[in-house]
Amino acid sequence: MIWASWRQQRLQLITLLGLLVVGVGAIALLRSSMLDSITSSQLTACVTQPLQDCAVPEAAKAFQEEWSNPLDMARLLIICVPALIGVFIGAPLFARELEQGTYVLAFTQSVSRTRWMLSKLVIALVPALVVLIALQYLVTWWLSAAGTLGPLKNGAFTALNFGIAHASPVGYALFAFALGTFLGVVSRRTLVAMTAGLGAFVVVRFALSGLVNSLVPTQRVEGTPDRQLTVHEDGSLVLADGYLDTAGQPVPEDEVNALIQACKTTPAGAGTPESQQEFLACLPKSGLAKQYADVIGESQAWQVHLADVAIFGGLAVLLLAGTAWVLRRQN
Amino acid sequence: MNSLTATAVGKRYRARWAVRDCGFAIPEGKVVALVGPNGAGKSTLLRMAAGLSRPTTGELKVFGTPVQGRIHPDVAFLAQERPLYHDLTVRELVRLCAAMNDRWSTERVREVLGLQAGVDHNAKVGSLSGGGRTQVAIALALGRLPRLLLLDEPLADLDPLARDETLRIIMTEVADRGTTVVMSSHLLSDLHEVCDHILLIDEGRVQVDGDIQEVLARHRILVGPAAGESTVEGTLISATRTERQSTLLLREAEPAPRGWASTEPDLESLVMGYLRASRERRNSAQHK
Numbered sequence: 015m016i017w018a019s020w021r022q023q024r025l026q027l028i029t030l031l032g033l034l035v036v037g038v039g040a041i042a043l044l045r046s047s048m049l050d051s052i053t054s055s056q057l058t059a060c061v062t063q064p065l066q067d068c069a070v071p072e073a074a075k076a077f078q079e080e081w082s083n084p085l086d087m088a089r090l091l092i093i094c095v096p097a098l099i100g101v102f103i104g105a106p107l108f109a110r111e112l113e114q115g116t117y118v119l120a121f122t123q124s125v126s127r128t129r130w131m132l133s134k135l136v137i138a139l140v141p142a143l144v145v146l147i148a149l150q151y152l153v154t155w156w157l158s159a160a161g162t163l164g165p166l167k168n169g170a171f172t173a174l175n176f177g178i179a180h181a182s183p184v185g186y187a188l189f190a191f192a193l194g195t196f197l198g199v200v201s202r203r204t205l206v207a208m209t210a211g212l213g214a215f216v217v218v219r220f221a222l223s224g225l226v227n228s229l230v231p232t233q234r235v236e237g238t239p240d241r242q243l244t245v246h247e248d249g250s251l252v253l254a255d256g257y258l259d260t261a262g263q264p265v266p267e268d269e270v271n272a273l274i275q276a277c278k279t280t281p282a283g284a285g286t287p288e289s290q291q292e293f294l295a296c297l298p299k300s301g302l303a304k305q306y307a308d309v310i311g312e313s314q315a316w317q318v319h320l321a322d323v324a325i326f327g328g329l330a331v332l333l334l335a336g337t338a339w340v341l342r343r344q345n
Numbered sequence: 346m347n348s349l350t351a352t353a354v355g356k357r358y359r360a361r362w363a364v365r366d367c368g369f370a371i372p373e374g375k376v377v378a379l380v381g382p383n384g385a386g387k388s389t390l391l392r393m394a395a396g397l398s399r400p401t402t403g404e405l406k407v408f409g410t411p412v413q414g415r416i417h418p419d420v421a422f423l424a425q426e427r428p429l430y431h432d433l434t435v436r437e438l439v440r441l442c443a444a445m446n447d448r449w450s451t452e453r454v455r456e457v458l459g460l461q462a463g464v465d466h467n468a469k470v471g472s473l474s475g476g477g478r479t480q481v482a483i484a485l486a487l488g489r490l491p492r493l494l495l496l497d498e499p500l501a502d503l504d505p506l507a508r509d510e511t512l513r514i515i516m517t518e519v520a521d522r523g524t525t526v527v528m529s530s531h532l533l534s535d536l537h538e539v540c541d542h543i544l545l546i547d548e549g550r551v552q553v554d555g556d557i558q559e560v561l562a563r564h565r566i567l568v569g570p571a572a573g574e575s576t577v578e579g580t581l582i583s584a585t586r587t588e589r590q591s592t593l594l595l596r597e598a599e600p601a602p603r604g605w606a607s608t609e610p611d612l613e614s615l616v617m618g619y620l621r622a623s624r625e626r627r628n629s630a631q632h633k
Binding site for chain 2 (some may be wrong): 015017018021022114115116117118120121122123124125127130168318344345
């Protein structure tokens with residue numbers, strides 16, 4: 015059965031292997047050329063420190079202009095590969111058999127329909143996931159070489175950085191693949207399954223992208239009103255923020271705005287350092303005792319990724335069960 | 346034991362019944378000609394017997410086991426569309442089928458393909474002619490070493506020589522292994538050479554079921570004057586009439602009256618008679 019599935023999906027598997035080889039070569043070349051560019055512009059120290067501490071800011075700016083495009087392309091590649099897996103591997107897997115009637119040949123041999131389905135699924139899915147994980151690893155390896163000069167400086171929670179990290183791409187790929195196979199057995203048309211699968215994947219992928227944040231417990235960070243909380247700058251994901259009153263209860267936003275306006279208008283001679291100090295002193299007096307923020311720290315990003323994989327993996331399992339059910343009652 | 350039995354089998358596609366209230370029993374070792382007009386339900390019946398589709402009503406049994414959602418291990422099925430993977434070579438396709446079967450004889454497939462001229466093992470299946478693909482599909486069906494062989498239009502796209510070879514292979518299979526064969530076909534003269542049992546269905550119902558010799562012996566073709574039809578006794582199946590002469594197909598006919606010539610029909614004229622009768626029934630039903 016393994017040989018049978020392998021022989022039928024040979025073209026896809028060779029394509030995947032080709033993609034992997036090209037990916038390894040291209041990323042290794044680009045990375046080494048980028049490292050050359052870093053050393054030649056004396057930017058080595060800037061890779062690990064924040065941009066404002068960089069000794070050669072002009073060189074850093076030129077570097078970013080030169081390399082932000084290739085680095086973004088690499089990130090987009092990892093965002094797109096799951097959709098490609100769904101469209102080109104998941105959707106035609108059973109749709110082609112149903113469309114051309116060849117499933118009749120398989121269904122009139124002694125192998126059970128479930129086993130036939132599983133062996134096709136495994137041979138199609140596992141190599142695709144291996145290639146995806148390898149490419150993801152390569153891109154991360156390249157991005158980390160750019161350090162804070164590259165897109166990683168934006169933190170783990172920006173949409174592009176989040177979508178290519180940890181187990182999330184695998185979750186998306188599982189979902190896209192299962193969606194493709196399901197639409198394939200329902201529509202029995204390869205082209206319909208491919209286009210509808212792509213559309214549905216894009217919609218669901220973006221519709222659910224915010225949901226995951228609400229599933230992970232947040233931490234509340236508090237601070238005095240006179241200084242901005244550091245969580246706004248250290249890459250944490252801020253889900254809610256505002257002011258607390260003296261009892262520790264959040265103050266409604268329109269009330270906050272009114273109080274801030276009131277503090278701004280009290281002292282004469284606005285704009286001077288003294289008025290600024292007075293303004294800040296006014297805030298706690300008028301009832302805005304503390305600033306707060308509900309955050310998920312960058313070090314907790316893995317929890318969000320796990321929730322993400324659970325959602326998309328769960329959907330994938332449901333869709334695969336649906337695929338098996340439709341195939342078993344196919345007549 | 347009966348190799349295939351049907352009890353009140355019906356199959357409905359949306360509003361239309363493809364097969365309706367079908368009942369028959371095929372004893373082991375028979376070679377059955379499954380005949381009927383286009384759209385009579387022959388393919389539907391064979392697909393249900395192969396476990397590819399489920400009857401809406403009733404039950405099919407193969408060697409005493411109900412057919413439920415999968416093919417019986419002792420059954421091999423040749424589908425009308427000859428579903429084969431076109432991008433594989435014949436050799437690869439044989440290996441693929443071997444991998445999908447517990448009981449399989451690649452020897453047998455080679456032997457059958459060897460008997461049929463002109464199938465190159467290294468040719469892509471897609472590059473073969475329709476007849477070539479049919480021959481490969483029959484060889485693959487025999488590779489399962491079946492006890493019941495279901496063939497949907499096995500002779501349809503074969504040239505006369507290939508048709509002869511294929512019929513001979515089927516006959517050898519029956520003689521050597523005692524395989525029961527159910528084959529649907531429109532080629533009545535070919536069927537007569539190999540089949541010993543007839544199952545005639547029309548509009549999803551069984552019209553004739555029995556040993557071909559017995560069925561033929563029970564029927565008579567009477568030719569006589571157009572005016573004297575009332576003197577003929579027996580169950581009239583169908584008639585063709587000209588101004589002067591009537592040709593009647595009768596079941597359980599009494600001895601022919603004076604002026605009538607009575608002969609035993611051959612398979613072709615028997616089937617033609619039944620098909621004509623069913624068409625007339627259908628036409629008159631439409632006109633009502």
